[in-house]
Amino acid sequence: MIEAFAFNEWEVLVLGKRLKGSSTVESTAHWIKSPHHENLCPSKAKQSGGNAFPLTEADVAEGLAMLQQMPKRSTADIVEIMSQKCDLQATRCAFVSEMYRELENNQLQPSFANVFTKVDGDESPYQSLKHWTGQYGSNRGSSMKCATRMYIMVHITVAAAVGLMGAASGRGLAVWLLAIRPTLQTLGTQSISGEDVVLSLVSIDKSIFQYETGTGSSLLAGDITSSGLSWWHLGGVSAVSLVELLITCAGWFYGALRVEKFSPSGVVGHGMLWLSTLVWLSLSVRALISIRQRLGGRMVGLWKTALFTRIEIGIRNLEIIVDRILDSPIYSNSVLGLVAIILRDRSDETDESSAILVAESALRRPATGTLLDHHLVMDVLKFQYSDDSVVSQGEPSVTVNVRGAYPWFQTCCCITLTMLCGCVSVVYAYCSLPSWVKIIAEVLLAVSASWYWTLERTTGLPHNRDTSVCFTVATLVASSVCRTFYIGTMVEKYHEVINRDVERAESHSPKGFRRNSD
Secondary structure (H helix, E strand, O other): OHHHHHOOOOOOOOOOOOOOOOOOOOOOEEEOOOOOOHHHOOEEEOOOOOEOOOOOHHHHHHHHHHHHOOOOOOHHHHHHHHHHHOOOOOEEEOOHHHHHHHHHHOOOOOOOOHHHHHHHHOOOOOEEEEEEEOHHHOOEEEEEEEOHHHHHHHHHHHHHHHHHHHHHHOOOHHHHHHHHHHHHHHHHHOOOOOOOHHHHHHHHOOOEEEEEEOOOOOOOOOOEEEOOOOHHHHHHHHHHHHHHHHHHHHHHHHHHHHOOOOOOOHHHHHHHHHHHHHHHHHHHHHHHHHHHHHHOOOOEOEEEOOOOEEEOOOOOOOOOOHHHHHHOOOOOOOHHHHHHHHHHOOOOOOOHHHHHHHHHHHHOOHHHHHHHHHHHHHHHOOEEEEOOEEEEEOOOOEEOOHHHHOOHHHHHHHHHHHHHHHHHHHHHHHOOOOHHHHHHHHHHHHHHHHHHHHHHHHOOOOOOHHHHHHHHHHHHHHHOHHHHHHHHHHHHHHHHHHHHHHHHHHHOOOOOOOOOOO
């Protein structure tokens, strides 16, 4: 869901409240926003056009005062009082014209509302919106409908077609494995967010986006509600990827066992082989040089903008221990401690709907997100800064630099393995080596490409764009080396067969037969 809605660009805080067994509250995922600044608020009041925050800073301060009050008040009383202070007015989504000046001066990530708004503009056969309007037109929204089963059929069909082409050629395993995703993009998946299209469709199916909300609604315009994923959803997604891999590899392996090798001959055969070798070798060297340039950078942790200072966390996944917040003398008496206490409370006197409303309203405040970032970088990760750069982390402090955060050694190993497999292909073209040598080289080449993109998704720092482009093209060309000299040799063989047939026809022809030069 984070890949589909947040594009791997947003800081996503996952919070939950354990419901009681007799609870009437529906279990669902609720996506809300905490902007960096009030001027970037995504929801506006319908009547006044002002920023829509159910709780003001004064309301939050009053809740914190009640939390520290002696004698101590129960959580149920605090929730009830703060829920009554929530200003649940009618809201609408903010227009671009209302935020033009802020958008002009600040580089912002795309909102997860773009998942819905781009459906009508970028038509896809696998996504559609069902627009609905509430009673008297007080609220409007859209429900996402995904044709997941139809996409799975298309996905398996494309994988089968690629597997058949691999069986026909018997070479280029990495080419066939990397050919499926670009092929599917030409069939309507280019507008779907996320790395795994099947998982994205399953995640956003039946999710609801609010364009407008009426008075008294606990939702605000711009919010998204979606259902969770069960185990069989994840099992089905894994099965599709596994079937794709098995079909492609089985087709290629079938052809690899039966393909006939021809040594390169003639200008076409030798020329195509060495031209391909020059391409993948030069691109591999360029990728290694770009890694060296990547290591020469610095870890920027603070970005100063016109409205706010954005703090970079720099961690893909991080578990925030609630007990550490409640035990801290600073954060236990802050809005973070208030939210933690409200969500942890499971007493029968506390109304669960009101508790969720108060917690979400407090999290919508820009100050809450800023305070959470400060807690993470100062108390959890313990970053130390030099101007805007992160120089050390932890206690005792450990030096932080690009060399330690970026998997440069594993990336270099992937590129080096690509170069070695390409060299093996060239030697295999001219020498009498067993056929299993080329099969192993192609398998290692495919593993190298898979591991490279796994590092892209799992490590702290992503690869540079030029490194990824050079490595991908070099891998595809190196995997196709045997295919190129095979095709070039077959062209030469084809002309030899034609000439031999013509000479045979001349020898058996009657006198007076002359060869047609055409």
